[in-house]
Amino acid sequence: MQNMNLYSRGDKLFVYVNMILIGLFTISTLYPFIYIAAVSFSDGQAAAAGTVFWRPIGLTLAAYERVLSEPLFWSSYKNTFIYTFGGTLVSLMIIIPGSYALSRQNLYGRRFWNLMIAFTMWFNAGLIPFFLNMRDLGLMDSYFGLIIGFACNAFNIILLRNFFEGIPESFEEAARMDGANDFQILTKVYLPLSKPALATIILFCMVARWNGFFWAMVLLKDEEKIPLQVYLRQVIATLQDDEEFGASLIQSVYSFETVTAAIMVCSIIPVLIFYPFIQKYFNKGIMLGGVKE
Amino acid sequence: MQTSSPNKVERIWRHLRSNWQVYAMLAPTIIWFLVFNYKPMYGLQIAFKDYSIFRGIDGSPWVGLEHFDTLFNSDQFLRALKNTFMISMLSLIFGFPVPILLALMFNEITHHVFKRTAQTIVYLPHFISTVIIAGIVITAFSPSAGIVNALLEWLGIDPIYFLIKPEWFRPIYIGSGIWQEAGFSSIVFLAAIAGVNPSLYESAVVDGASRWQMMWKITLPSILPTIIIMLIIRIGNLLEVGFELIILLYQPATYETADVINTLIYRQGIQGAQYDLAAAAGLFNAVVAFVLVMTANTISKRYSRTSLW
Numbered sequence: 001m002q003n004m005n006l007y008s009r010g011d012k013l014f015v016y017v018n019m020i021l022i023g024l025f026t027i028s029t030l031y032p033f034i035y036i037a038a039v040s041f042s043d044g045q046a047a048a049a050g051t052v053f054w055r056p057i058g059l060t061l062a063a064y065e066r067v068l069s070e071p072l073f074w075s076s077y078k079n080t081f082i083y084t085f086g087g088t089l090v091s092l093m094i095i096i097p098g099s100y101a102l103s104r105q106n107l108y109g110r111r112f113w114n115l116m117i118a119f120t121m122w123f124n125a126g127l128i129p130f131f132l133n134m135r136d137l138g139l140m141d142s143y144f145g146l147i148i149g150f151a152c153n154a155f156n157i158i159l160l161r162n163f164f165e166g167i168p169e170s171f172e173e174a175a176r177m178d179g180a181n182d183f184q185i186l187t188k189v190y191l192p193l194s195k196p197a198l199a200t201i202i203l204f205c206m207v208a209r210w211n212g213f214f215w216a217m218v219l220l221k222d223e224e225k226i227p228l229q230v231y232l233r234q235v236i237a238t239l240q241d242d243e244e245f246g247a248s249l250i251q252s253v254y255s256f257e258t259v260t261a262a263i264m265v266c267s268i269i270p271v272l273i274f275y276p277f278i279q280k281y282f283n284k285g286i287m288l289g290g291v292k293e
Numbered sequence: 294m295q296t297s298s299p300n301k302v303e304r305i306w307r308h309l310r311s312n313w314q315v316y317a318m319l320a321p322t323i324i325w326f327l328v329f330n331y332k333p334m335y336g337l338q339i340a341f342k343d344y345s346i347f348r349g350i351d352g353s354p355w356v357g358l359e360h361f362d363t364l365f366n367s368d369q370f371l372r373a374l375k376n377t378f379m380i381s382m383l384s385l386i387f388g389f390p391v392p393i394l395l396a397l398m399f400n401e402i403t404h405h406v407f408k409r410t411a412q413t414i415v416y417l418p419h420f421i422s423t424v425i426i427a428g429i430v431i432t433a434f435s436p437s438a439g440i441v442n443a444l445l446e447w448l449g450i451d452p453i454y455f456l457i458k459p460e461w462f463r464p465i466y467i468g469s470g471i472w473q474e475a476g477f478s479s480i481v482f483l484a485a486i487a488g489v490n491p492s493l494y495e496s497a498v499v500d501g502a503s504r505w506q507m508m509w510k511i512t513l514p515s516i517l518p519t520i521i522i523m524l525i526i527r528i529g530n531l532l533e534v535g536f537e538l539i540i541l542l543y544q545p546a547t548y549e550t551a552d553v554i555n556t557l558i559y560r561q562g563i564q565g566a567q568y569d570l571a572a573a574a575g576l577f578n579a580v581v582a583f584v585l586v587m588t589a590n591t592i593s594k595r596y597s598r599t600s601l602w
Contacts (some may be wrong), residue, residue: 011504018401025395026411029418029476032429035440039432050435050443098322101315108308113319117326123583125333126575127555128562132350133333152325182314211422214537218563229424233541236428257438264425271420279413 033268040064040262044255063258067266075224076231077266079143080210083227087147088205094152095201099160100186114161121154134219141221150208150215156201163197164190199281210271232263340573353569360573370574372549373557380553381531384467389527391475393520396482397508415476427541430469431456457546466542466551470535485519486512522593529589532582554578 034054039047043058051057067073102113139145167190175189191198213229220226238256309316335350340360342353364370395415402408418426433439434455442452455461493511502510536555543551554574562571 014503014505015401015403018398019404019407022395022398022402022411023407026414029415029472032433032472033417035433036429048438050438050440050446053440053443094321094325097318101319101322104312104315106308106312107315107319108305113323116323116331120326120330122586123334124579125330125337126572126579127558128568128572128575129333129336129339130329131563132336132339132568133329136349137328148325149329152322152329157322182312182318186318207420211420211424213422213424214540218559229422232424232428236424236431236541255438257432257435260428261432264428267425268421275413275417275420279416 036261036264039257040265042258044253044258047257048255060253062253063262066254066259067262072223072231073263076226076228079225080227082143083146084206084209087151087209088202090147091151091205095156095160097186099157099164100190102157102161103164117154117157131218140219141225143225146216146219156204160197160201163194167193196281203278203281228267232267235260235263337572337576339569340576342569344569360570363570364574364577369557373552373554376550377532377534377553380463380466380534383463384470385527387467388471388475389524391471392478393482395475395479396486397512399479399483400486400512401504401508418473419477421473423537424541426469426473427538430465430542434465456542457544459547459550462543462547462551466538481523482516482519485516489515521596525589525593529586531585532578
């Protein structure tokens with residue numbers, strides 16, 4: 001009996017310490033967001049002097065007014081939506097039928113096609129040949145180029161193909177008896193049964209598009225076409241250059257710090273809005289992500 | 294043999310006629326991989342050529358291994374190679390255990406709402422763009438406006454301009470990587486923990502084991518195969534340093550510790566238009582990465598009798 005009590009007291013301590021540690025980790029994950037939000041609503045002078053900790057100092061919307069009055073902010077925001085939704089749609093139009101075809105047992109050259117796709121996960125030509133290829137194809141500086149050039153990848157194809165392969169054959173046989181062709185089997189039988197896998201792929205595509213900046217920065221020269229992340233990068237670069245001279249420019253009620261923070265907040269908000277919807281697919285997605293060829 | 298040949302042709306023809314939709318569906322995928330993955334692989338030959346834009350890939354003259362010779366005699370390339378390995382290894386050493394610990398700790402939380410809230414928050418940074426991560430880092434570590442220096446000042450320490458100090462680059466880079474990915478990476482270990490046989494815990498409770506003991510003696514050993522596989526994958530991807538964040542954070546003052554192969558390729562190739570030399574650096578990177586990945590896959594096959602792919 002004595003022993004039992006001792007253990008349970010130890011367990012209690014363990015549970016509390018554990019909770020406190022997780023709590024601290026959680027707070028330190030959350031803190032940078034709170035900090036950035038606080039900076040974005042702060043007075044430029046206060047932010048530039050480093051007095052903002054967790055709440056806005058000299059509450060003002062000046063930074064947001066400055067950001068929202070910038071035409072480039074709006075055009076880049078619009079472009080991000082085009083790349084995110086257009087890109088995801090094009091990706092699905094390639095990935096879904098391709099994965100279906102590769103899941104057919106009687107497909108000619110099935111092993112060859114699968115190996116050809118899987119090989120791209122192991123060997124990659126690298127930045128320069130990809131860049132030169134995009135240029136030679138005339139896909140620089142175009143919405144279409146950025147969308148089609150990153151529409152597909154081996155991981156998503158294998159993920160969906162594996163899911164399709166796991167669908168019992170009886171479903172397909174029943175549809176064949178009713179005279180369905182492959183296109184109908186895909187749209188009427190497979191897709192309704194594949195919601196978790198599709199949600200995962202849509203999630204991956206959208207997150208990659210929303211956050212992508214490197215290739216957008218490299219391939220797009222026309223400012224009218226750049227997405228939000230490239231615009232934000234330009235603003236941050238100005239901030240950084242400025243800091244190299246040791247002083248951050250203070251411009252009336254907003255500063256570079258508050259303006260950058262305001263753009264960051266504007267960029268995070270859509271992610272936060274979508275986040276609760278996508279959250280339930282994390283676990284499923286990760287489990288599906290344990291792909292096997 | 295002779296008689297079966299026309300039969301076979303006819304069979305293929307019939308198969309294609311009745312399954313043409315399948316091949317039509319396959320076509321866009323195959324064409325996409327040919328155009329955007331295999332055509333660049335063909336273009337890799339410029340690593341062995343004196344590439345000029347006007348002559349194109351096929352028309353440029355061969356120069357053999359000249360570019361590789363240049364690379365291995367260049368301090369910049371050797372420095373980038375060293376930095377790539379250093380940053381990868383340090384990220385592995387400091388970053389790899391964190392998600393495992395998080396998963397073990399999350400598993401011990403019995404308060405459902407607390408657990409769910411904490412998980413929701415720690416997964417979030419994974420979905421945040423690299424540019425924003427860089428923006429947060431630059432703002433927080435700014436010498437005049439940043440919170441970090443404000444804290445140092447409060448402690449009576451002189452402000453440090455972290456982002457131009459080579460010795461601070463790696464800690465900041467690795468730290469922000471852990472902040473962004475540790476939470477999300479814990480999911481795979483939590484999934485492994487969910488698969489542990491509950492009867493192990495039941496008999497441990499009967500034997501009077503504490504939760505602490507069960508965590509170390511049952512949970513951790515049970516997820517060891519997952520840990521080892523994840524470790525092998527990480528080692529296989531050793532050359533894959535997240536260079537996007539480096540491009541956003543480094544400056545000429547910190548190249549010494551920050552410049553990796555891909556950032557060098559970006560500067561010399563895309564910004565400096567030395568395509569052939571940069572492609573050679575990329576080819577070297579890709580070949581080493583390929584060998585690492587293949588080795589990792591072979592080891593994991595032997596270890597778990599299942600391939601990673």
